[in-house]
Amino acid sequence: MREKIKKRRIRLGLLGASAITLLLSGCGPQYMVLDPVGPVGKEELHLILLSVILTAIVIIPVLGLLVFIVWRYRDKPGNRAPYLPKWSESRVLEVVWWGIPIVIVGILGYFTGKTTFALVRPPENNIPPITVDVTSLDWKWLFQYPGQKIATVNYAVIPTGVPINFVLTSDAPMNSFWVPQLGGQEYTMPGMAMRLWLQANQAGTFYGHGANFTGRGFAHMNFNVIAKPADQFYGWVRSVKATSSPLTYAVYDQLKKPSVIGTTQYSSIPPNLFNGTVWADGGRYMPGMLPAQSMSTMKQSSSH
């Protein structure tokens, strides 16, 4: 008997020790969502923490009570518990076990709604944003910079402290664009342009991946988002323009074919490639997103 208790103690000790190392190791690269580097990721982390705390208010007492009640009120020989067949309801208990969840769902709903609506707007209003048009292909990511007129494949460079307006579509099966340290994912879909505002407030290389399975080469659909101070960002733009070849429709047709490739960059982009891709497959934009300039010409060009 003693032996058994000793063994159990050792086992509990080991469990506790491993739990502590896990908790103390903090937010390393294995917990990217818990280690945000920009305002969008931070907002979302706050929402995650709030949800964990509020649900714990219910889950922990309920699990504790479950164990306690099963043990305390189990039937046993010589059970002398009072027999109360007429007991049917208690106003006080009903108010408690309906009231607490209603309050929690109310609080969660309020903050989820508030955060959701806040995140469809740019994280900072006084800094002009940069637009990056993202196309998921089989099995690679194409990033076009309509303002800088360059493009990259399987990596994106962004300036720190600037809101990035990622406009997302797919010219392949639908995928999901996700850079965990910058913020939550958004779907890429053929014929639709979705929007995801992200911002990095510190320089660094942040891991990104498709979060929606798309076939054989899907595992290779990872990319890095590299955040640099603005002057280095514009220096990088100039070097891409000076040293790379242009992205033409012919090059794009090659990119579109299913393949796994590394990273590359292009010195220029065809002006209507991205919006033409969206329109060719249906042309739906999130409200307030469509670049006003070319709506009618796009409609015409996609109708034949």
Ligand SMILES: [Cu+2]
């Ligand atoms: Cu859709």
